[in-house]
Amino acid sequence: xxxxxxxxxxxxxxxxxxxxxxxxxxxxxxxxxxxxxxxxxxxxxxxxxxxxxxxxxxxxxxxxxxxxxxxxxxxxxxxxxxxxxxxxxxxxxxxxxxxxxxxxxxx
Numbered sequence: 085x086x087x088x089x090x091x092x093x094x095x096x097x098x099x100x101x102x103x104x105x106x107x108x109x110x111x112x113x114x115x116x117x118x119x120x121x122x123x124x125x126x127x128x129x130x131x132x133x134x135x136x137x138x139x140x141x142x143x144x145x146x147x148x149x150x151x152x153x154x155x156x157x158x159x160x161x162x163x164x165x166x167x168x169x170x171x172x173x174x175x176x177x178x179x180x181x182x183x184x185x186x187x188x189x190x191x
Contacts (some may be wrong), residue, residue, distance in 0.1 A: 088113065091119035091134035095161050098127055118173045118191035122164055124190070126176055127182030130157050157186075 085093070087108055094116075096106035101123050134154070141148060158184045160176045167174045175181050 087116040087159075088168070088171060091116050093163050094120050094123040095126070095165045095168065101127060112191060115168075115171060117171060118184075119164065119168045120179055120190050121183050121187050122123075122167075122176055124187055125179060126157070126160055126164060129179050133157060 085107060093100045095101075101120065104116070104123075104129040105120055108120075111139040112120075137150060137154060140150065160179070163178075164176045167176070175184060
């Protein structure tokens, strides 16, 4: 797979991220490294958001309408894939800027 394809695959769950990371480790360019950082950061935010939301809903089931907020994370994943498919090093909304210089082990 080329780096553009691996950049897209990195947004498809943590398994996709691992495939993209290990497959492109030797030939990674700036596009792949950028989207690996964005996808990993988004995965971490998704996990934390999910845990927090589940804790809130367990404590207060009447707030179940907050579950729809989880769909916003899905939109960020899709936007990341679109940016990767266009070859753009553009951060995902809201969280993306925070991950641009994180995760030094990626590159």
